[in-house]
């Protein structure tokens with residue numbers, strides 16, 4: 187019979203923010219986000235230790251679940267599931283051999299290295315001696331060779347006062363900065379491939395996000411709206427999104443289309459989106475806007491058009507994907523889990539009322555001339571009044587997750 191053994195997830199964060207003057211604040215936010223990630227896992231407890239964070243869990247099952255969730259916490263670079271043993275060399279050795287053998291069977295490494303350290307210097311063996319002793323037993327039990335420079339498997343041992351942690355291998359976590367340390371922004375989220383990836387990248391740099399989605403019923407169906415909500419929930423599993431505000435945009439789009447020449451339509455829609463987004467950002471206390479725009483991907487996304495669109499915004503417009511090749515965006519969308527939803531075949535509102543030859547170098551004064559035929563302030567007020575906010579709570583995560591580095 188195997189005795190249930192308590193486990194610890196050893197979580198490592200980047201060197202980068204260790205060194206910055208904001209270290210204390212960054213660590214505080216990271217710990218809060220980690221506690222949020224493991225909320226609901228019974229018995230899970232987050233313990234900051236110097237330079238890392240331990241998450242204690244009662245058993246193996248909780249350990250797999252906690253590790254999978256922690257692999258989605260920005261700011262962490264890797265996690266390892268460790269066995270907890272007594273501070274006793276034979277117990278440590280037995281655990282290390284079992285873990286190394288398990289890794290050998292699932293990951294097929296050919297070489298390994300033992301890295302031991304003692305936080306309790308009263309432990310009667312030096313770190314090097316622990317490594318030698320344990321390494322010898324691993325060689326005997328598994329046939330793996332030692333490579334101290336480029337090991338394919340790292341076996342870690344940490345001896346504390348009355349316990350030791352033993353792990354083999356590490357799983358990648360996304361890195362970046364803890365969500366929230368860079369403030370808050372509003373993501374313009376459509377049902378496409380790009381904007382969810384843009385949101386993920388913005389969150390990875392520490393921005394907490396709310397989203398806004400412009401919906402145009404009945405031309406755009408409810409399935410498109412559902413798709414955006416699904417994308418929102420997928421982002422929420424990375425703690426990358428807190429809510430989606432849905433704006434009814436049909437009537438405004440019609441009035442804009444009638445106000446200007448057809449080739450200007452997309453720029454006029456986008457400028458109005460910026461203004462409405464700014465108004466919602468005021469309510470959310472968001473300091474910037476984020477879009478999935480990408481230079482030259484479609485005719486409307488030229489640098490001149492971006493200038494004309496941005497001129498309508500009061501806040502900085504962040505475009506994390508501006509220089510990405512589509513293949514790179516697609517690869518990232520797959521890795522973060524949004525791709526399959528994004529390619530579901532439903533329309534988005536900017537394919538609605540769109541001319542065959544959109545302007546590629548729209549000028550602000552032409553856009554303003556068209557807009558002068560509308561009551562812009564009233565359009566914004568109506569949009570804000572019609573807004574519906576959907577709060578996102580991540581559903582409990584299960585199963586294997588894509589590895590992101």
Ligand code: ATP
Nearest residue numbers: 374375376378379380381398399400477478479535
């Ligand atoms: P995506 O894949 O994100 O839809 P795209 O390559 O299709 O982007 P566009 O449709 O031109 O490009 O949209 C550019 C950006 O404008 C989007 O990435 C998104 O940030 C924003 N946007 C477009 N349509 C909407 C919408 N209906 N609601 C909210 N934001 C939108």
Ligand code: MG
Nearest residue numbers: 376377378534
């Ligand atoms: Mg789109």
